[in-house]
Amino acid sequence: MKDSKKMFILMEGILAALVILLVMVMFWGRNGEEREKVSVIIQNADDSQWSAFKYGLRMAAQDQDIEMFVVSTGKVLTAEEEKEVIEREMKQGADAVIVHLIPGDGTESMLKRLKKRIPVMLIESSVSTGGASAHFPVTKTDQYAMGAALADALLQDYSGKLEGKKLGILSESGESWKVSQREKGLSEALGEQDVKVLWSVGSRYMEEEEAFVEALPKVDLVIALDDHSLTLAGKVAAANNLHGALVYGIGHSTEAVYYLDTDIVRCLVVPDMFELGYQSLTELSKSLRSFFYAPQEQTVPYMILRREELFSKENQEILYTMNQ
Amino acid sequence: MIMLAFSLISFLIMLILGIGMYVRFSAASRQEIVQSTQKLMEQTGENLEDYLVGMRQISDAVYYNVIKENDFSGQDKEIQQGMNLLYEANRDNLRSIAVYNNYGSLMAAEPVASQKEDPNVTRQDWYEQAVGEMENMHFSTPHIQNLFDDEAFRYYWVISLSRVVELTDHGVPQFGVLLVDMDYSSISRMMKQINASNNGQYYYLCDSNGEIIYHTRQIQISHGIFDENSKNAAAYKDGVYEEVFEGERRKVIVNTISYTGWKLVGVIPYSVFTHGMFNIRYFIVLLMLLMAMMLGVVNRIVSVRISRPILKLNASVMEYEAGEQPEIYIGGSMEIRHLGDSIQRSYEQIDLLMRKIVMEQNERRKSELDALQSQINPHFLYNALDSITWMIEGERSEEAVFMISQLAKLFRISLAKGRTVITVKEELQHAQSYMNIQKVRYKNLFSVEFDVEPEICSCCMVKLVLQPLLENAINYGVNGMEDCGKIRVTGRQEEGTIILSVTDNGIGMSEEEVRFLLTDSNRIPKHGSGVGLVNVNNRIQILFGKEYGLRIASEPDEGTTVSIHVPLVPYTEENRKSLEKGYRFGVDTKETTEEEQQKK
Numbered sequence: 001m002k003d004s005k006k007m008f009i010l011m012e013g014i015l016a017a018l019v020i021l022l023v024m025v026m027f028w029g030r031n032g033e034e035r036e037k038v039s040v041i042i043q044n045a046d047d048s049q050w051s052a053f054k055y056g057l058r059m060a061a062q063d064q065d066i067e068m069f070v071v072s073t074g075k076v077l078t079a080e081e082e083k084e085v086i087e088r089e090m091k092q093g094a095d096a097v098i099v100h101l102i103p104g105d106g107t108e109s110m111l112k113r114l115k116k117r118i119p120v121m122l123i124e125s126s127v128s129t130g131g132a133s134a135h136f137p138v139t140k141t142d143q144y145a146m147g148a149a150l151a152d153a154l155l156q157d158y159s160g161k162l163e164g165k166k167l168g169i170l171s172e173s174g175e176s177w178k179v180s181q182r183e184k185g186l187s188e189a190l191g192e193q194d195v196k197v198l199w200s201v202g203s204r205y206m207e208e209e210e211a212f213v214e215a216l217p218k219v220d221l222v223i224a225l226d227d228h229s230l231t232l233a234g235k236v237a238a239a240n241n242l243h244g245a246l247v248y249g250i251g252h253s254t255e256a257v258y259y260l261d262t263d264i265v266r267c268l269v270v271p272d273m274f275e276l277g278y279q280s281l282t283e284l285s286k287s288l289r290s291f292f293y294a295p296q297e298q299t300v301p302y303m304i305l306r307r308e309e310l311f312s313k314e315n316q317e318i319l320y321t322m323n324q
Numbered sequence: 325m326i327m328l329a330f331s332l333i334s335f336l337i338m339l340i341l342g343i344g345m346y347v348r349f350s351a352a353s354r355q356e357i358v359q360s361t362q363k364l365m366e367q368t369g370e371n372l373e374d375y376l377v378g379m380r381q382i383s384d385a386v387y388y389n390v391i392k393e394n395d396f397s398g399q400d401k402e403i404q405q406g407m408n409l410l411y412e413a414n415r416d417n418l419r420s421i422a423v424y425n426n427y428g429s430l431m432a433a434e435p436v437a438s439q440k441e442d443p444n445v446t447r448q449d450w451y452e453q454a455v456g457e458m459e460n461m462h463f464s465t466p467h468i469q470n471l472f473d474d475e476a477f478r479y480y481w482v483i484s485l486s487r488v489v490e491l492t493d494h495g496v497p498q499f500g501v502l503l504v505d506m507d508y509s510s511i512s513r514m515m516k517q518i519n520a521s522n523n524g525q526y527y528y529l530c531d532s533n534g535e536i537i538y539h540t541r542q543i544q545i546s547h548g549i550f551d552e553n554s555k556n557a558a559a560y561k562d563g564v565y566e567e568v569f570e571g572e573r574r575k576v577i578v579n580t581i582s583y584t585g586w587k588l589v590g591v592i593p594y595s596v597f598t599h600g601m602f603n604i605r606y607f608i609v610l611l612m613l614l615m616a617m618m619l620g621v622v623n624r625i626v627s628v629r630i631s632r633p634i635l636k637l638n639a640s641v642m643e644y645e646a647g648e649q650p651e652i653y654i655g656g657s658m659e660i661r662h663l664g665d666s667i668q669r670s671y672e673q674i675d676l677l678m679r680k681i682v683m684e685q686n687e688r689r690k691s692e693l694d695a696l697q698s699q700i701n702p703h704f705l706y707n708a709l710d711s712i713t714w715m716i717e718g719e720r721s722e723e724a725v726f727m728i729s730q731l732a733k734l735f736r737i738s739l740a741k742g743r744t745v746i747t748v749k750e751e752l753q754h755a756q757s758y759m760n761i762q763k764v765r766y767k768n769l770f771s772v773e774f775d776v777e778p779e780i781c782s783c784c785m786v787k788l789v790l791q792p793l794l795e796n797a798i799n800y801g802v803n804g805m806e807d808c809g810k811i812r813v814t815g816r817q818e819e820g821t822i823i824l825s826v827t828d829n830g831i832g833m834s835e836e837e838v839r840f841l842l843t844d845s846n847r848i849p850k851h852g853s854g855v856g857l858v859n860v861n862n863r864i865q866i867l868f869g870k871e872y873g874l875r876i877a878s879e880p881d882e883g884t885t886v887s888i889h890v891p892l893v894p895y896t897e898e899n900r901k902s903l904e905k906g907y908r909f910g911v912d913t914k915e916t917t918e919e920e921q922q923k924k
Contacts, residue, residue: 258477317546
């Protein structure tokens, strides 16, 4: 009789424990529906050069069921301002951040502090200006390879004979690591070609930048190593103020494509910004969902666009992402 | 056990019920989801058809009302005006309207925009399709419009509706191609609306070849991140299909859009059904657990109600078997009450029978005792009368008188009002009388000494047990010894036992003789009646049990000690009666008391 009573109490106890457990699971499941929040901090976020990237982020957020928010930033963002934005986003409950880092003093230590608290993914950037970002996961394109691809396109157009050609290199001054890698790739691919780099200038959102470019000495070829420089060169060339120089460059905005379409730019190397956005967020989401997963470095592809095949099926997809 | 069995059966029934409920419910829910998806798709299909019909109507209107009615050479204003009217009326859904001649030259366009330098119109898909099948209108898949220059740097994603038209230029009829570029965002908007839910279910649009027109993961598909089974879906007729794609089981609902042959495809992965059922599953499990708890309680109550009377009955029977005499439990249901009642009556009958057997045994023992008692009296009487006869013959009248008076005392005690149990004191008195008689008879050839603890004098003793021992001590111990025979009678208590010993300093016996003395009843005595020691031993054991009786210790030429061992029982009338009835003191007392109570 006592045994049966004990068994009854035990059985009821187990059932009650299961009921409590189930209610807790149900309750937890209901609360657990809250999605992770990821903030994306990029300079000049509203600029069309980020369209494909933001579309990639949106698609990844949809696929991974993550709440993604691109922070609206000014056209020019200093390292200090960027730090403030990151801190503010963290305070506002961001579970992770994707940052297009602007190098500056204390950036590395700030990132280290940040990384201890939430997962961080850098895009197209490096912590130190030298490019050593071993401690931080980065999603990027192969900057060196893009520079080299640009040189290859140049060589292809001139049947490998660039002797006596004068080159001007236009780049964003604030993106020294990225630009230096691209420039390195370009110069190494050009190899022993007898080309003369007449000027190599930075053009980061300076006042009267168009006039500045116009005033540069005449060259045969202008190589724009980033989207901003390329659209600037395209704009100047469209106004016939580039002294007849042909423009080659790296870019990812519809403006850049437009200048290619209108034959102002001869060749365009386009980093897959959709993939950049998609992969960076997807990789970060893995880290958010698994405590033990550390986000890995991702390299995204790039394309070489020529006017002739600009509207091929594959390239139309790129244009589609840029138009979003 | 009853509860366990009940609970197990209940739980199994509940489990089957729960699973059945879940299966039924999930099937109904699945059906419901599929039906609602079908309805939504039908509605969206109708909207798409309306939209496409609208586009065709625009194309018709441009063709029949504008192009056919006017000559491009002289009525270009009218043409532009007509096209503008139609464009403005549908600008939300239109990107452009354009007419090209058979060389691919732009004849008219709305909105007015500068054409790109060399768009190579005749090589574009929509133009080739129109020229390829001149009698039909053709809807292209979405593409970038590559015709007009847009200084806002935008590239529009459009679906082209193209057809061959007959146009007149300078009075010469020729064929041309009318292009109506529909804004992709209109279709995209419609599709986005139905793809708003984020539960895994989605809808896409493809053409009859499986080329994607709209998909929520369009770019992921082109990038190879995601894959879609659109080629197969394009081959399906309208209906609901089940397929496994990339390891995922899913339902596919296909709805064909009229005229275009486009397929609106709804995809419901099975995980959607499961996801929808997740809370239901929890709820059913919770319900089952609560029901199991409740059933456990109910089963417990029911089983206790059934088993408690049985257990109580069992407990009372076990108590009874353990020697106690509880009331047999009679309670619970009618059957169990009947069972208890039967057991109770059985036990009562057994008790009755047992008492009867005990009584019969007691009676038999008493009869045996009486028979043994009756063996002594004639034996002694014979000896005493022999002595008196001898005295009278020798004219020793005083001694004879003493003898007779002692004999009278002896018989008074012997008779003892028919009692079998007397006090130790009376037994000693009887022994003294006997020894006085014997001393006279044996002319004081031996001496007798009594050394008895006074405490035991008031205890119970079997009548006439010392006398045979004394008789043996005289006959076998001191008889024949010249004036030095000594008989010593001692009495003491030792651990609840009274020990009365008769010790002589006679010739004694060998160990073997001692061993056979009490066991060999066929032994022929040398002196006396021959009933002495065995008789006494039996009488003691009948009254007090086998652990009591005589103990004999003897050494040849040293003497013999015969001890009587009986329990220390205070002499009361009650104890005496009990012993005489055969109830052993300390063992059968309770039975005696109860029996007496019953008699009372």
